[in-house]
Amino acid sequence: MDIRNMIYNFYKTEGCRVTLTQIQEKLITEYDFSGKRTSLYTIIKKLGFRWRKTKNNQRVLIEKTDIRAIRLNYLDKIKYYRSQGRPIVFFDETYIHAGIRSNSWTDNTGNGLLSTISKGNGLVIVHVGGEMGFIPNCMLIFKSGTKSGDYHDHDHMNTQNYEEWLTEKLIPNLPPNSVVVTGNAPYHNVQVQKAPTCNSRKTDMVDWLISKNIPFSPNLLKPQLYEIIKHNKKQHIVYKFDRLLQENGHVALRLPPYHPDLNPIEMVWAQVKNSVAKKNVLFKLEAVKTLTEEEFLSVTVEDWMKCCQDVVKVEDNYLQNEIRVDMVVEDLIITASDSESSTGEDDFENLSD
Incomplete structure (x- = not known):
């Protein structure tokens, strides 16, 4: 719960x-x-x-x-996109330890409060799906702390890895006009032309205000310019990967912070991990990787549809x-x-x- x-x-x-x-x-x-x-x-x-x-x-x-307020805004947007009939796909990253086993209590934020015994090495898994099931050719699975293929320094997903995955795997396989629901990891939130800080040069502040067509007096001092920037910067945030999706006919939508219950892929992770935990008797990473790949293949469109329907109920419950x-x-x-x-x-x- x-x-x-x-x-x-x-x-x-x-x-x-x-x-x-x-x-x-x-x-x-x-x-x-x-x-x-x-x-x-x-x-x-x-x-x-x-x-x-x-x-x-x-x-x-x-x-x-x-x-x-963030949650209400998200709920309004996702219901609007559904009313338009747009495909909605949910992205997430998870981690499986070689020592995964059953009966680990979780607070539903993705972190077990009772850790598994002898974690050992782990697998980083990235995937995306929705009511249509998993999006084909989008699964990425690799050992943490290794180098393989075109992905580098694999402790977890980072900006470079995410961009490669987005351009090489996700975008080519997305249904047209998709809405991609993501979390709030730092690598999702790389800004384009980030707003100046209080330590920025005055000329940078002026250039930013001009580029955003924000009126200001040329006689203002630096602290006064920064006050205007602070007041306006939220509405002018542009994320690099949101723009990339937009350029390819899609939309990015961010989950509210700490709301895994609004992401149906969390239920899919749980289904896969529970099955792997029950079958994991060797506690070796290669065996866990094989089990994980097998369990992903067993997840059906019907499983995904049920998870998505359950999340719609959670959304309605929040609104009520x-x-x-x-x-x-x-x-x-x-x-x-x-x-x-x-x-x-x-x-x-x-x-x-």
Whole structure:
């Protein structure tokens, strides 16, 4: 179960504040969670939640408004693209250890809270698919920390590897007019003509503003120019690989941060990894690689369609929850500040909540 949805369900079903103790107890009862309280606290913060004071001076766990806004924007866009009948394909990268085995509890962010024993070497796997199944000829699988073929220094995907994969494997095989849903890894987000920073030269700031047709006075000083840049830079971000897809008739769409439950390929990874874990008796990388390739071949279009349909239900659930969460949170919170934080929220004293 996704921790984010667990928190939402507390609001939805009980209409009350959520504490770290409640979440931990539910995880222990339903998922045999044995992780540390501090680890759970860190995960919840990483997912974008913060504690704020309520009317009775207790703390309520609330998702940051900017995360909710990003998610709502994503949900609006993907539903619009579906209404247009455009093919929607989901990209992701995963990792399988040579020592993979069953019964590893996960928080659904892609990281196991109980690590596998004797991880050993691993395989990096990159693939893309949707309701049509896996896109043919797009799977990339390689040993981490090795060099092979046209891909270099394989600890993980990086900008160079991603560009090669995109141009040589993905784009030539995509259905026309596709929407490619990606995550937020740094190699997805290489910017074209990145906005100047506060340390940039004044002439670079001026050139950037002129190139974006943003009005400014030539008499402004450098700090004043930078204020204008800060105010405008978000709406002028252009990503290198988004442009590459656009030039080939496709669109890139980024998932909200820390929302693997909105990516059906996560369920496909789970299906493949669970099967590999059950059959892995040698704990050798070559054997795991063979098992993995075999299991990918066993994933059907029907499997993919079910995963995609399940994700649509998750999307609808988020939209339904938003109204309920607004009502509960507004009733609980004492402050009307735009800030998402309250004094001391980042202190480990809150672990006693």
